[in-house]
Amino acid sequence: MTARLDRAQPYVLGLFRVVVGLLFACHGAASLFGVLGGAAGTDGGTVETGAWPNWYAAVIQLVGGTLVLLGLGTRAAAFVASGSMAYAxxxxHQPAALWPMENGGEASALFCWAFLLLVFTGSGAFGLDRLSARRTAAQDGPAETAADRRTPVSA
Structure with a gap:
């Protein structure tokens, strides 16, 4: 049973990445463009361009979420996104109360930890990171192993 679950792990991780990236990008799109209900606290509007920290957070959400969704530069994008959610x-949230249930910070905490997980796991299946890695490996040829380096070359 666990062998089947282990084989499915990259695919489930890839789906997790897609869902988390999509949800995060939707938050950014809502704040920047007023779609999907608009920015929180603006009655469906957008955040003011350049306003600290809301506008910058929205850009990180849209760009970082899209990159994570596509699986392109996943680890770097997830690192920045995780940091932005820790900051948020x-x-x-935390100055209002200690626990996320009390201070309304559940989404920030969950996104922070979800992105931190992706920093360490990578994109999983279905990511553009994997396609570019395969293409690079195919162009470079077979990788040299430690045994290859130890074998003396005779002239």
Missing amino acids: YFKV
């Missing part, structure tokens, strides 16, 4: 939690 500790700067915006």
Whole structure:
């Protein structure tokens, strides 16, 4: 049973990445363009361009979420997104109360930890990271192993 689950792991991780990236990008699109209900606290409007930290957070959400969704530069995009959500939690939510249930910071905390997981796991299946890695490996030829380096070359 666990062998089957292990074989499915890259695919489930890929689906997890797609869903988390899509949801995160939707938050950015809502804040920047007023779609999907608009920015929180603006009655369906958008955040003011350049306003600290809301506009910058929305850009990170849209760009980072899209990159994670596509699986392109997943680890770097997830690292930035995780940091932005940690900032949001500790700067915006946590001063109101200690626990996420009390301070409304559940989404920030969950996104922060979900993206941190992706920093360490990578994109999983279905990501453009994997396609570019395969293409690069195919162009470079077979990788040299440690045994290849130890074998003396005779002239």
